[in-house]
Amino acid sequence: MTNIGILGAGRVGANLAGKLSAAGHHVTLGGRSPEDTGARAAPRIAFADQRTTARTADIVINATPGDSSLDRLTDLRTELSGKILIDVSNATRDAHDRLPGDLCYPGSSLAEKLQAALPDTHVVKTLNTMLFMVMTAPETLATPPTVYVSGDDENAKKTVTGLLGDLGWQPAWIEDLGDISTARATEAMILVVPHVLRRHGFEPFAVSLAR
Numbered sequence: 015m016t017n018i019g020i021l022g023a024g025r026v027g028a029n030l031a032g033k034l035s036a037a038g039h040h041v042t043l044g045g046r047s048p049e050d051t052g053a054r055a056a057p058r059i060a061f062a063d064q065r066t067t068a069r070t071a072d073i074v075i076n077a078t079p080g081d082s083s084l085d086r087l088t089d090l091r092t093e094l095s096g097k098i099l100i101d102v103s104n105a106t107r108d109a110h111d112r113l114p115g116d117l118c119y120p121g122s123s124l125a126e127k128l129q130a131a132l133p134d135t136h137v138v139k140t141l142n143t144m145l146f147m148v149m150t151a152p153e154t155l156a157t158p159p160t161v162y163v164s165g166d167d168e169n170a171k172k173t174v175t176g177l178l179g180d181l182g183w184q185p186a187w188i189e190d191l192g193d194i195s196t197a198r199a200t201e202a203m204i205l206v207v208p209h210v211l212r213r214h215g216f217e218p219f220a221v222s223l224a225r
Contacts (some may be wrong), residue, residue, distance in 0.1 A: 041058070137165060139194065148219070
């Protein structure tokens with residue numbers, strides 16, 4: 015059992031919390047205020063503010079909005095020191111219909127910015143190339159999906175790969191791309207998402223590698 019803290023109490027964070035809790039991990043879901051978490055009571059999941067969540071967890075998942083994640087997490091530098099930070103967010107500016115638009119960090123990535131701002135934290139990018147429901151139920155897609163992993167620390171990536179297994183990802187579906195700079199490629203994949211959603215609606219899919 016691992017103590018996992020999830021920053022962000024929206025549908026992404028809540029979805030991950032439920033599956034990881036069911037897998038036997040101790041999960042704390044962190045909102046920006048008590049009001050963000052208190053109304054989301056669920057069995058076996060603790061609730062706290064984001065600073066407490068980051069401080070008390072062994073592994074932290076960033077499920078906050080990507081366009082504000084850098085500022086929020088930089089403020090938690092002390093609490094995140096020495097820990098694995100799993101970044102599942104994409105930093106984009108909303109288009110006119112509130113779907114993802116332009117990248118906030120063209121030529122770079124949120125994950126790289128986080129690693130630079132948090133040098134004592136092991137940032138691992140993953141789960142950012144799919145709709146949120148696929149993160150915890152990849153087996154429901156008709157075609158085997160791919161989840162990509164980027165990070166500088168090999169041990170951190172191995173730990174994250176184990177957690178991906180707890181979420182239902184088979185080893186053959188996990189693609190380690192290399193160091194944290196490779197996250198700029200997977201974060202750029204978000205650019206295809208709004209076009210798919212506009213044509214097909216909010217149906218589960220992942221941007222996957224076919225062999």
